[in-house]
Amino acid sequence: MKALVIGASAGLGRALAQQLGASGHELYLVASDQRDLLPLAQDLSLRYGVTVHCAAIDLADLDPDALRHQVLEKMPSLSALFYVAGCAFNQDNGPVPAVVADRLLKVNFTSGARIINAFLDHLDAQPRGLVVGIGAVAAVRARGDNMIYAAAKRGLEFYCAALRHRYNRRPLTVQFYRVGYMLTSMLGGSETPLPAAAPEKIAAHIVAHLEDDFGMRHLPGWWYWVCLVLKLLPWTIFKRLSLEAPGR
Amino acid sequence: MSESSRGPLRHFTCVGAYERCQAACMEPDRYRALLALPANKPVIAMGAGLSLAGAGFSPDALTVDMRHFNRILDLDQNGMTLHVEAGATLASLFPFLADRGLMIAVQPGHPGITIGGCIAGNIHGKNQYRIGTFADLVEGIRLFHPAHGILDLDRQRHADVFELTVGGCGLTGILLSARIRLHPEAGRSCLVRHTPVAGMQEAVQQMKGQQQHEDFMYSWHDVTPFGGSSGKGFLVSGRFVSGTHERNGWRNHPPLNHASPWPLPVFNGLTLPIINGIYRRLKQGYAGTEDLFTSLFPFAIMPSYFHAYGPRGFIEHQVLIPDAHIIDYLERFLALAHDFRQSFGMVSLKRFRGERKLLRYSGDGFSVGLHLPATPKAIRFLAQLDEIDTQFNGIANIIKDSRLSASVVAAQFPEYVQFRERLATFDPGRIFTSMLSRRLAL
Numbered sequence: 001m002k003a004l005v006i007g008a009s010a011g012l013g014r015a016l017a018q019q020l021g022a023s024g025h026e027l028y029l030v031a032s033d034q035r036d037l038l039p040l041a042q043d044l045s046l047r048y049g050v051t052v053h054c055a056a057i058d059l060a061d062l063d064p065d066a067l068r069h070q071v072l073e074k075m076p077s078l079s080a081l082f083y084v085a086g087c088a089f090n091q092d093n094g095p096v097p098a099v100v101a102d103r104l105l106k107v108n109f110t111s112g113a114r115i116i117n118a119f120l121d122h123l124d125a126q127p128r129g130l131v132v133g134i135g136a137v138a139a140v141r142a143r144g145d146n147m148i149y150a151a152a153k154r155g156l157e158f159y160c161a162a163l164r165h166r167y168n169r170r171p172l173t174v175q176f177y178r179v180g181y182m183l184t185s186m187l188g189g190s191e192t193p194l195p196a197a198a199p200e201k202i203a204a205h206i207v208a209h210l211e212d213d214f215g216m217r218h219l220p221g222w223w224y225w226v227c228l229v230l231k232l233l234p235w236t237i238f239k240r241l242s243l244e245a246p247g248r
Numbered sequence: 249m250s251e252s253s254r255g256p257l258r259h260f261t262c263v264g265a266y267e268r269c270q271a272a273c274m275e276p277d278r279y280r281a282l283l284a285l286p287a288n289k290p291v292i293a294m295g296a297g298l299s300l301a302g303a304g305f306s307p308d309a310l311t312v313d314m315r316h317f318n319r320i321l322d323l324d325q326n327g328m329t330l331h332v333e334a335g336a337t338l339a340s341l342f343p344f345l346a347d348r349g350l351m352i353a354v355q356p357g358h359p360g361i362t363i364g365g366c367i368a369g370n371i372h373g374k375n376q377y378r379i380g381t382f383a384d385l386v387e388g389i390r391l392f393h394p395a396h397g398i399l400d401l402d403r404q405r406h407a408d409v410f411e412l413t414v415g416g417c418g419l420t421g422i423l424l425s426a427r428i429r430l431h432p433e434a435g436r437s438c439l440v441r442h443t444p445v446a447g448m449q450e451a452v453q454q455m456k457g458q459q460q461h462e463d464f465m466y467s468w469h470d471v472t473p474f475g476g477s478s479g480k481g482f483l484v485s486g487r488f489v490s491g492t493h494e495r496n497g498w499r500n501h502p503p504l505n506h507a508s509p510w511p512l513p514v515f516n517g518l519t520l521p522i523i524n525g526i527y528r529r530l531k532q533g534y535a536g537t538e539d540l541f542t543s544l545f546p547f548a549i550m551p552s553y554f555h556a557y558g559p560r561g562f563i564e565h566q567v568l569i570p571d572a573h574i575i576d577y578l579e580r581f582l583a584l585a586h587d588f589r590q591s592f593g594m595v596s597l598k599r600f601r602g603e604r605k606l607l608r609y610s611g612d613g614f615s616v617g618l619h620l621p622a623t624p625k626a627i628r629f630l631a632q633l634d635e636i637d638t639q640f641n642g643i644a645n646i647i648k649d650s651r652l653s654a655s656v657v658a659a660q661f662p663e664y665v666q667f668r669e670r671l672a673t674f675d676p677g678r679i680f681t682s683m684l685s686r687r688l689a690l
């Protein structure tokens with residue numbers, strides 16, 4: 001498999017890149033900072049002997065067609081796209097400056113949709129194309145925390161669900177994961193009301209199920225039940241809940 | 249991404265648990281976050297957090313956890329050098345290098361230690377006499393200091409800062425990466441032999457005769473009433489041999505969660521003599537083949553050893569005594585241990601060779617290593633032992649002993665003042681600070 005990982009330099013994206021590299025897949029890594037990407041690319045190619053390309057791109061200032069051209073030039077038989085990028089800000093619980101709202105929407109949703117859209121024809125033409133979107137449990141039910149973040153992640157989730165419907169008779173597989181709290185810099189070391197998972201464990205699950213056609217899954221799996229309860233809670237109870245932690 | 253530069257509070261404890269505190273912590277996973285540290289706030293870097301002293305935390309300083317900066321940047325197989333980020337652990341590098349017939353020749357007791365920790369502590373392995381300390385393997389360092397930016401250090405460029413950084417307990421800045429000299433892998437297995445000795449003095453004599461011929465050598469002693477007045481024990485010698493070994497120790501070793509000791513001290517004044525006696529009888533005369541990883545990292549397979557000291561923890565005291573004084577020193581040490589009826593979890597000897605420099609634990613002589621339950625009696629015993637150490641021209645290992653005082657270190661290290669002055673010249677604001685540096689007034 002030849003895989004493009006968007007948001008590869010840290011957290012789940014980096015863990016995914018490591019596990020895909022360890023499985024021998026050729027990689028194209030995209031993140032915002034070359035200082036993080038180059039060491040990761042060097043590490044993966046040295047440890048696992050795989051070819052790793054990388055490009056530093058700010059997802060808030062994106063030209064998807066240029067990215068498509070750039071990636072396919074290096075990796076003409078690209079067969080999988082992982083959109084892992086995400087960002088959250090503590091102040092996302094009320095009015096935020098326009099620039100913050102813009103970044104939250106772009107990184108968590110619109111850039112994802114635009115990148116996937118740019119590669120769709122190419123991936124659909126592959127014998128076994130794969131699109132993997134990463135969402136968050138914060139998008140299960142609207143709350144007063146991480147408002148724009150959750151709305152954007154819900155948008156990505158909706159777009160991936162639509163893609164799955166559109167391509168259900170094609171070889172292209174679309175997977176979407178709603179991921180619970182993870183031990184990444186997005187949490188910033190803060191306490192979470194429910195256990196946070198190591199990104200390496202989440203990545204291992206994703207890599208182990210690349211062939212599966214399941215639509216959407218929760219990771220870790222027990223989040224399915226938590227999300228179900230959250231969805232079913234009557235409004236009179238739900239409005240009193242405050243899960244004070246960043247989105248993932 | 250969280251945008252705050254000072255993270256939440258976390259409880260930190262050294263491996264012996266004697267030095268501990270609550271401090272702010274950040275765990276950057278991107279260079280952007282790391283390089284945005286302010287130049288006017290106290291800070292200290294932490295690798296794996298496996299130091300035996302409080303070298304990676306201080307109540308007033310932000311601890312920067314470097315675990316995510318653990319990538320291999322380059323391997324020059326012809327030049328035998330590895331360029332690696334400072335947060336990489338020895339355990340993560342071991343299989344990568346072994347697959348290419350290479351190894352890092354100086355390995356401390358636990359594989360979870362990071363490259364940055366090895367450099368900042370100038371650690372030694374089990375054959376310092378033949379191989380040297382970690383300082384001898386470091387060819388270059390990339391260091392970050394908020395006031396100076398990123399500096400590339402080696403023995404030519406910024407040589408002064410390079411010298412301060414190797415064995416400098418992380419007080420010159422944050423180690424980003426290092427170029428390490430490699431050795432050909434000596435073998436996949438190790439022939440280990442335990443030779444009984446009647447006492448510590450005999451171990452010294454035997455080491456003097458045999459050290460040259462072994463790939464590693466140290467001794468273990470039972471300094472309890474069961475071990476006699478001279479500390480019966482055995483010499484542990486190892487020779488690396490080629491061929492493969494079935495056990496993959498590096499794959500199976502459990503993590504060391506030293507912050508969760510057992511609720512009761514199983515190692516105490518009553519049990520340690522019995523445990524030492526049983527251990528000596530079981531282990532003396534042992535000979536067998538071990539896989540390389542297990543022989544290099546004996547503590548990796550038994551993390552419960554550290555937990556067994558209970559919530560009070562333990563203190564490691566290590567002192568390097570010159571060859572000329574070692575026999576007389578051991579006599580005084582054994583007499584003091586007898587007078588105090590002091591119990592030890594471990595007493596060990598290693599032979600050293602090299603130059604004394606700044607605050608590094610290096611020089612010619614014999615290293616005497618002790619593990620003691622951190623009881624008030626043990627603290628009194630060590631205070632008296634500090635005086636004997638100083639009297640015999642010994643130097644203590646500051647990265648291991650979590651209760652050493654500034655006055656003792658100043659008395660033992662001729663270049664103590666020079667280290668402080670050179671550090672202050674490089675960093676007048678002295679923003680890199682830890683419990684260790686405060687205790688030693690560095």
